[in-house]
Amino acid sequence: MNMHFANEQEKLLHDIGVMDFVAIEMSLYLDTHPTDRNAMEYFNHYNRMTNQAKKEYSEKFGPLTIALADTSNCSDWTWATLPMPWEGGCA
Amino acid sequence: MWNYERRLEYPVNITTPNAKLAQAIISQYGGPDGEMGASMRYLSQRYACPYREVAAVLTDIGTEELAHLEMVATIVHQLTKNLSMEEIEESGFANYYVDHTIGIWPQAAGGVPFNACEFQSKGDIITDLCEDMAADGAILQKQQKI
Amino acid sequence: MKDYMYKENCDKFPLAMAYVPWQRFNGIYDNLEEAFDAGTVFPELDKPFTGRRCCKK
Numbered sequence: 001m002n003m004h005f006a007n008e009q010e011k012l013l014h015d016i017g018v019m020d021f022v023a024i025e026m027s028l029y030l031d032t033h034p035t036d037r038n039a040m041e042y043f044n045h046y047n048r049m050t051n052q053a054k055k056e057y058s059e060k061f062g063p064l065t066i067a068l069a070d071t072s073n074c075s076d077w078t079w080a081t082l083p084m085p086w087e088g089g090c091a
Numbered sequence: 092m093w094n095y096e097r098r099l100e101y102p103v104n105i106t107t108p109n110a111k112l113a114q115a116i117i118s119q120y121g122g123p124d125g126e127m128g129a130s131m132r133y134l135s136q137r138y139a140c141p142y143r144e145v146a147a148v149l150t151d152i153g154t155e156e157l158a159h160l161e162m163v164a165t166i167v168h169q170l171t172k173n174l175s176m177e178e179i180e181e182s183g184f185a186n187y188y189v190d191h192t193i194g195i196w197p198q199a200a201g202g203v204p205f206n207a208c209e210f211q212s213k214g215d216i217i218t219d220l221c222e223d224m225a226a227d228g229a230i231l232q233k234q235q236k237i
Numbered sequence: 238m239k240d241y242m243y244k245e246n247c248d249k250f251p252l253a254m255a256y257v258p259w260q261r262f263n264g265i266y267d268n269l270e271e272a273f274d275a276g277t278v279f280p281e282l283d284k285p286f287t288g289r290r291c292c293k294k
Contacts (some may be wrong), residue, residue: 025278026278028264029279032260033260038262
């Protein structure tokens with residue numbers, strides 16, 4: 001599928017969506033297969049990537065979670081002022 | 092406890108309002124085979140579960156169903172936010188609109204408000220897991236129909 | 238599709254119980270975009286929507 005994104009923010013948010021989805025899927029499998037090392041490797045890989053990407057996204061475009069909110073570099077509490085996901089264009 | 096992540100699990104970008112579709116999709120929010128029932132079912136059943144792995148599955152799936160709930164609400168919101176009065180009256184959406192306008196309120200397509208009768212939590216893990224399989228089968232069938 | 242039906246020892250299973258086959262890890266979709274759109278990373282869980290019952294007739 002040819003994905004076209006308007007800007008870096010859209011592309012990064014999309015990538016976070018895909019990688020986080022893989023991590024979530026693996027976590028659900030691991031819940032019932034807690035000794036499957038192979039599955040754990042997949043989880044670790046995608047979990048690391050998605051955490052890194054979420055941190056990068058939050059630094060550039062505003063916090064994805066309250067834990068990633070850092071007010072030292074911006075004047076406002078952007079957690080409360082940025083668009084909500086249901087407004088469209090927020091993945 | 093729960094944290095919130097400011098994004099949808101899967102993108103929703105609807106540009107054309109459609110009241111008739113919203114009327115059907117609200118059922119996926121608060122109806123008998125909807126995501127509110129799904130999340131409340133799993134999150135309620137997990138306490139009586141004697142096996143940690145199963146409690147973990149119920150917790151994680153229940154949490155993900157909350158993310159699905161958000162997507163369904165977003166769909167209904169985007170389908171209805173710029174409706175004209177004529178569209179509302181013609182589509183059969185007027186009954187919901189008169190009480191809630193473009194607010195999101197959990198009910199089935201037929202108007203039955205969301206209630207705990209939409210799910211069961213019996214305190215017996217085998218019974219509860221059978222309820223879960225039946226419910227997800229029904230959810231899948233409803234989603235295929237929509 | 239791999240057959241997960243356990244035809245052996247069925248007579249040893251208690252009656253009047255529901256059973257679910259155990260998922261085994263056989264890898265995930267190579268194309269993650271496709272998996273994301275399908276709603277699952279596990280190919281064996283990617284079941285087609287037919288909009289009708291399972292029987293062909």
